[in-house]
Amino acid sequence: MKQTLFCMLLLAACLSYGQSKQVITDEDRFNKYITSHISYFTFNGQRPTGKGWDNLDELFAKNQFVAWGEYHNSPLLSQLTAYALESAQKHGYKKWCIEVGPYTALELTRISRTKSPADTLTKLYKNGYPHIGTFPFFSSPEDAQMLIAANKLHFNIWGIDQEFQMSFPYFLAKVYQTQQRKFQYRYKALYDSLQAKWWYPDTKLLDSMANAITQTQYKALLKEINTSKEIYHTGDNSGRAALMKANFFKYYDAGAKNEKVFFKMGSNHLAKGINLQTNLYDIGNAVYELAQRNQSGFTNVYLMVRYTIEKGKLTDDMLSKENENPKAFSKLYDIDKWVLIDLRQLKMKYDNTLPRDTYQLIEKYDYVLVSPEKLSIANNEN
Template sequence: MRKILTIVGILTTIYCPAQTEKAISDSAKFNQHVIKNTTSFIFDGQKPVGDGWASLEKQFAANQFVAWGEYHNSPLLSQLSCYALESASKYGFKTWCVETSPFVASELMRIAKTKNPSDSIVEISRDKGSYGTFPFFKTREDAQMIVAANKYNYTIWGIDQEYQMAFPYCLAKVYNAQPAKIKAQYKAVYDSLVARWWMPKVKLLDSLKNGIKQNNLRMVLDDIKISRTIYYEDDAQMRATLMKKNFYNYYDNSKSKNEKVFFKMGANHLAKGLNLMTHLYDIGNSAYELSQHNKTNFINVFFVNRYTTEKGKIIDDLENPDNEYPKEFLKLYDKEKWVVVDLRPLRIRYSNDKTLTEDTYQIIYKYDFVVVSPEVMK
């Protein structure tokens, strides 16, 4: 009995300090690992320079699918994407997947081959409001991307819905491609569609479709019909399903099942697991699972923008109680540099002790890199 008590006393002496030692909070763990896994690069519109950029470039060598989850309508990010397209092409990437419809993607490729793509893009969106005719492809900086894509022989895959602002453009393209006889026969139908372009009647779309023979243009009218339903019903599930359907249509008809694809889309669409906003399985998760099936790799990058300008006033997302981005990442902002955090080593066993915000836990497990931009968005 005395021997047993002695052993218990020794074990108690050994193990009690470990039990009473204060646990390291998630925020402390996060800060320790961020310091070790953060690099940066400088980019002023010319070639990006720095270890952070080298880290992003390496991903094109190691992965079949590389996904850049952007904040939209950034001139600087469009310029940076030109260098990404160049870098990716060196590692066999010839496909660029974007947040447009299939028809608009084909139009972007056509425009890229014209004498002056920048003027064409700007003209198409002139007087069309802040969204333009083709959202995310409306400025000279955006046009630089399609020029780069053409230069490096990319095929553009547009996997999204037809955006409402593009309805009149698409309808005009379909109608004007018809012989004079068909145009005369369907002029009243076309005029009625254009008169209510933002929500065209299905029976009129079907009527025009039945009168034309070009299969690609018939598909444009189908896309408008699907998209009007997505808008009218605010149906995120239908949109996510459409994105995956369009992607697999392209993928199944590609030359190789190991086709390398560079995605540049809104960050929420590219999450592993559930989309953070819609809580649906989106295209990012599909690409991730496809890479697992192919025994290749998928990497996704979450771009963060801290400062925006509204009515001449600079808005700091860090001070916003309804912040768009996790505060832990906003704090990494550097006005001179793009800050790159490799999240993969951060996936240690966090206890979810609430010392990190919930959205931070989500980002750590749904994305592989975070890039904090120095840009002040206008």
């Protein structure tokens, strides 16, 4: 009888303990993890300072590939990138991969070597498509700081994307104006027809121009325009992703073995696994797998802003019903500091106590960097 009573009391105690023991949810785990894996730095356009920047700098020392998945058209981020190039160069990086086409990369390289890259970019912006310019993502004096840094530090610029539609008139003019006057007179009607529908130049006309010229690089440029305009016309995200990978490996295979590369592209393109917008295996995943093959390292950083200003109106992404970034990270915003969160050791049970977009970001990125800025929005490519 005493033994039975003892067993019943022991069982009751165990049940009571089990009921009183708190279940740790993913939300609890996330909030606790953040407190010990968050760091900060300040940056006012001069040199960044703080533990957070030291952690970002260290990524270049430990990895073959470092990828900044950016938000576009931020002058402040362009200034920060100029210092990132300096950090990368100190650790043996010589290649800078950006979200432009191969021929735009050549033009940006040329501009970086001119007396005043800022004046050139400003002029190209004013003469280009309204609010976007000639070369998206490269239009301001702050963008010129990146080019100046790349030139000073002897970086090669890799452009792996399509040639953007806004640059078509610029490149068509470049091809035509470099020809002899006799050629220009003979083919003026052809050139005018191409420029008349610059956003979608006719394939037969592009081929006619390519057949008429002799320079190999310009033949290839016209072919690139044709490929790019079809991607625009069909909205073919898979074709764009395939083009990025093909262009990247063309650069990579021609370079030194295990070349170190710093990426600065839209965050959508640099995710591990399937990306967040188009559900494709994009360039980020391809480079991640290349690093595994090389037994080197790949680290990607998701950069985000909480506040944007458009037409004078301030928008808080955290309060938006169609928020662009996970609210779990927006709430970490600091008005004075950049906030860096290291996600690499965070493990989830997937109990749905966190929103789906938070789980996705944890799966696909190693770090999140929250900017303190209020970003002015124009018309951004992605």
